[in-house]
Amino acid sequence: MGSDTGMIDRWRSLSSCYHAVACQLERELQDDHDLTMSEYETLDRLIGVECEKRRMQDLAADMYLSQSALSRTVARLEKGGLVERTLCQDDRRGVFVTPTEAGVRRHAEARRTQLAILAQHLEPQPAHA
Template sequence: MGSDTGLVDRWRSLLSSYNVVASQLERELQDAHGLTMSEYETLDRLIGVDCEKRRMQELAADMYLSQSALSRTVARLEKGGLVQRTLCEDDRRGVYVNPTEAGVRRHAEASKTHRAVLAQHLQGQPARV
């Protein structure tokens, strides 16, 4: 039972660390760039691949969001002019999503904030935006 206690303690420590970093990311991304952490992560995954568009199903498989949560996130990004959705010509059930020029610019700006928060918490460096 003693080793189980150690595992549980490590798990709780990991959760605490995640919550601290995620809360700060959420605050700073929202305040500086008008993005939630999920919106930033969606843009980051779209822009981080070498193709002009991705199927929603592929994007959902790469992320921690459910298909419906991703769909709501993409809808907010689309409303803000940061991404656009198009139907797949071969399979009408498939939906592609790609960043707009405004989305690429917002992502570039927000990446600095994102990296500064990560550096502060994961490398012990002070956050500089």
């Protein structure tokens, strides 16, 4: 029973930390960069890969969003000129998402905000030898 209590306490601490960080990220990304956290995460997943062009289904598999929520998020980013969608030439059902230059710039600006917030809330982990 004692180990259960410790595990539950750790979970509550982790959950509280996550929600504090997520709420601040959502607020500041929206206020400073006109991005929701989901929009920022989508850009971050696109820009964090070598080719910067991903199939929607692969992007959805890496994220916490459902396929329909991701589709709505990408539609907002596309409307804002931050990403482009193109059909896959080999498979007409496939859709690629690529960040635009404006999307790359907006992500770089928002990344500074994300890193500042993470630094406020998360202690650096000690380096392993």
